[in-house]
Amino acid sequence: MERMVGTVVRGLRAPIIREGDDLESIVVDTVLKASEAEGFKLHDKDVVAITEAVVARAQGNYATTEQLALDVKTKLGGETIGVIFPILSRNRFAICLRGIAKGAKKVVLMLSYPSDEVGNHLIDIDKLDEKGIDPYTDVLTQEQFETLFGQSKHTFTGMDYVNYYKGLIEEEGAEAEVIFSNNPRTILSYTKRVLTCDIHTRARTKRLLKEAGGEIILGMDDLLTSSVEGSGYNTNYGILGSNKSTETTIKLFPNDCTTFVNGIQKKLLEATGKIIEVMVYGDGAFKDPVGKIWELADPVVSPGYTSGLEGTPNELKLKYLADNDFAHLSGEELKKAISECIKKKDNDLKESMLSQGTTPRRLTDLIGSLCDLTSGSGDKGTPIVYIQGYFDNYTK
Known part of the structure; x- marks a missing residue:
């Protein structure tokens, strides 16, 4: 059959x-x-x-927030640090933020808006238009943000990540200040020591900050790249790709x-x-x-x-073949013609119209x-x- x-x-x-x-x-x-x-x-x-x-x-690739805090303090100095462009996630970032805050006296938390890097929205972009706010140029304090838009609620979880993150920083004994900007250079008006927490754009963000005069510029991929007092680590990605394990433990990327x-x-x-x-x-x-x-x-x-x-x-688009090259055929004749075309296809179809839509x-x-x-x-x-x-x- x-x-x-x-x-x-x-x-x-x-x-x-x-x-x-x-x-x-x-x-x-x-x-x-x-x-x-x-x-x-x-x-x-x-x-x-x-x-x-x-x-x-x-x-067993785990680290405690205390071990992360020690690495943060050692590499960023333990005073005022900028923490910029984190994603909004209780599982992914909140546990890391606890360790980061433990390693500093003050954290200036800079959030991108209207959403984080992976699409978690603080506010609907239409509300920016209503208020005349340009996310490419306007820098907002937390007070200005909440006066304009009220407290933010996540679409699915209902979390107010702005105040949740601020509260986590304060729980770990650090002073917290929250600002909103999409320009990484903004943070340098507050501190020259910065931890950039974006994932896929981190290389560009680091470059821009260094070119603009940042003294110490690190990413999450620069923390726990080797063991700290017996911790787990990830040589390539640091604490990127990590998850919450317990209230004080981080599971790192393997x-x-x-x-x-x-x-x-x-x-x-x-x-x-x-x-x-x-x-x-x-x-x-x-x-x-x-x-x-x-x-x-x-x-x-x-x-x-x-x-x-x-x-x-390296695939052919069957629909394209059926509608164009073999539009005059049907049934078994169409099946045979397409099968022969597949058997004879080139090893590299990148520039061929026959692969469009794959x-x-x-x-x-x-x-x-x-x-x-x-x-x-x-x-x-x-x-x-x-x-x-x-x-x-x-x-x-």
Whole structure:
């Protein structure tokens, strides 16, 4: 019978992962047991993906707010520091802010508006128009902001992040001042020592601040890049990609993910004879059209993957072929013509009209987004995702 199913994605249930667990063996065992229990065969070019959260947990990659505070104090001097462009998140940034505030006497918190970098809105942009405020040039104090717009409420959570963050700073014993600006140079009127907390624009922000006369300019990727009094760390990303673990503990982005995925691929090859691709994934890269939130709060979608996941898709647009090259055909003739076109396609279709409308993104970003949507971030209990048929096409 003709094959009727293309890509299949399965969330695999695994044990609760603890620090020190042999996660490579757990992943392999979970895949093999799932295959047996559900009756699906493993194939070359299948993909197994593991959420970064359990990788970091198995590695024990944690730090306390006290350890973060020590690093902040050592690197930024422990007096008045500017903390600019953080995202609005209780899980992602609030726990980091506690550690940052512990390491300073005063924090000048500068928030971008109307939204943060990943789309969490402080206010609706239409309200800026109503009040005649230009977010590209106008700098507002907290008093001015709340006089104009009232206290901010997050679209989904109802959180007033402005006062929540201010309160966290004060709880940790530091003085807090909140301002609103989208120009990074604004902060230099308050302090020359700055921690820029944006994720994807951090390199540009650092450059602008240094060129404008900043004395010490760091990003979140410059904190906890090595162990501080026994803490976890991340050499490449510091505290970017971290999450709240407890009220005083931060779970960092995992280390050595390439070694980890290659180890799993080798074990699966030994167990099955199949070359299965492996990746670690964090946030997917997609935008919610209602809340306007861009999901990607991690520095990358995948911090580690096997070599077979390099590159971008090289696909033909079937709709374009059907409507143009083969508009005169139908039924089996159309199917045969398109199948032959796929079999003969070039290895690089980037500039071809035949590929227009296909997604020009890296494979790891696409697959990671698929995995993030499959596993979710709640109580599904499926930190491992198994994908089949992703690299197949209409002819397979």
